[in-house]
Amino acid sequence: MVTSADDTHDTVGLRFQEHTRRPSAVTGAVTIDRTTGAFTVRAQTPSQRWYTALNTLGRLHTTLHDAPAPDPEAVRWEWQPLACTHPGALTGTLSLAPHLTVSTFIDRAPTPASDRSYAAAWLTITPAAREHCLAAWALGAAFLGTFITQDPAYRPTAPGGHLLHHNPTDDFMPVDPLDDDDEPPVGMCICGSLPGREECSRCALAPQERDAD
Numbered sequence: 001m002v003t004s005a006d007d008t009h010d011t012v013g014l015r016f017q018e019h020t021r022r023p024s025a026v027t028g029a030v031t032i033d034r035t036t037g038a039f040t041v042r043a044q045t046p047s048q049r050w051y052t053a054l055n056t057l058g059r060l061h062t063t064l065h066d067a068p069a070p071d072p073e074a075v076r077w078e079w080q081p082l083a084c085t086h087p088g089a090l091t092g093t094l095s096l097a098p099h100l101t102v103s104t105f106i107d108r109a110p111t112p113a114s115d116r117s118y119a120a121a122w123l124t125i126t127p128a129a130r131e132h133c134l135a136a137w138a139l140g141a142a143f144l145g146t147f148i149t150q151d152p153a154y155r156p157t158a159p160g161g162h163l164l165h166h167n168p169t170d171d172f173m174p175v176d177p178l179d180d181d182d183e184p185p186v187g188m189c190i191c192g193s194l195p196g197r198e199e200c201s202r203c204a205l206a207p208q209e210r211d212a213d
Helices: 045-052 130-150
Strands: 002-005 013-019 029-032 039-045 077-080 088-097 100-107 119-127
Touching: 029 130, 039 045, 039 088, 039 130, 045 119, 045 130, 100 130, 119 130
Parallel strands: none
Antiparallel strands: 002 013, 013 029, 029 039, 039 119, 077 088, 088 100, 100 119
């Protein structure tokens, strides 16, 4: 997987492209909104691969190949077709917790024409307030990791090797992860970004580095 920075005035993130000669190679981007903390993944991908990743967040109505047995207690995705504006497209919502809004869009138009299972898709996990950002990002990391690795059992880890996990139904009230007055979480720069490089593009400081003052 080849990655490159994708920072804008409103978001911080990266673009990714699967290094393969297959016509159905995956391309896309992952971003975090600087203001709301919303975690978004956009991709051009085989639709089955996208559904497998969605299944890590909530139970689908369909059976997926190689997917783990569904949890009968898991929250189900709710789907709505967009036949009028986007024939063949679907929007999905997942009601995990009051402090998180989870939505996805899948346009199953055949692109490229040789692969009718190919789709343009996005997923957004939006926290209700800044104090819920870490919950949204933990879920986003689990989704993205499953999507990239194609492993339904994938579990994200923090830089120290600890599992990154949060139950979205918990009453999650950490400190504001984007507050410059507080110590940033591991791997986060003091400006609030999550740089994937040695140096943050926003403040030119390595993660966790602070002024002596």
